[in-house]
Amino acid sequence: MRRPSSRRATGCSWRRTTATTTRSSSAPAPSSGPAAPPRRARMRTTPRGCRAPTTRSTSADPPTATLYAATGAINTSDAREKSPLAPLSAAEIAASVALGRRIGTFRFLEAVRRKGAAARLHVGLTVQEAIGVLEAHGLDPFAFGFICHDVLDPDPEASAGTGAGAGDRYGFRSDELLLFLARGFEARLTALEAA
Structure with missing residues (x-):
């Protein structure tokens, strides 16, 4: 695996x-000499x-499809390591509200290719759409940590079936994106309560 x-x-x-990968316990040991210990990732x-x-690898492997964990990831959030929190600007809040209205369902193209109509629905946004919304509100999308553009080692097969460029891929830091969206939700609720 x-x-x-x-x-x-x-x-x-x-x-x-x-x-590097570890050798399965059921895999036969080499025929000559003692069995080599499993290689573990350092x-x-x-x-x-x-x-x-x-x-290092010479190919641009696709990202891991699913990660199973007992609990969620812990992200460092120590005030001693951060600049003072600044409130979102009016343009940022407006962009947050607009992004919340763009949330929809989609299917991964690779899953559609393999499963057809049985491909499952996912909920979210595309980064390209988020970039467009942020720019429409006069904001620089790449000033925000929740917008990611990964430059991969060139490999024409890396994006087969995904619709992405062979040498790059867009992604979100979902935890930060959700907090950005939450600020827009809070602004809308405040406006409704004040009405």
């Missing part, structure tokens, strides 16, 4: 790497605090 790979991402300047911390496997 291949381990998750990392990629060169906005805010975390690393190139795609792929960790992690490194980049200068910007990102964790990435050290083993």
Whole structure:
């Protein structure tokens, strides 16, 4: 089973790497000499605090489809490591409200190719649509950490069936996007309560 790979991402300047895999316990040992111990992924911390496997790959592997975990990820949120919180501007709140109205359903093109009408529905936005909304409100989309544009090692097969460019992919930091949207919801509720 291949381990998750990392990629060169906005805010975390690393190139795609792929960790080594562990040998299945049911796999036969080599015929000569003692069995080699399983190879485990070694992690490194980049200068910007990102964790990435050290083993490099020559191909742009697709991102991990599903991650199973017992609890959610813990994101550092220490006030001693942040600038003072600034309130969202009127333009940012307006963009948040507009984005909330764009939430819809979609199917992944690769799933449609494999499963046809049985492909499952997902709920969300596309980054390209979010970029358009932010720009329409006079904002720079890439000033926000929830907008990510990952530059991958060139590989024509990396985007097969996804509709994405061979050397790049757009993504969200969903936790930050949801907080941005929540501020728009709060603004609408405040306006309704004041009416």
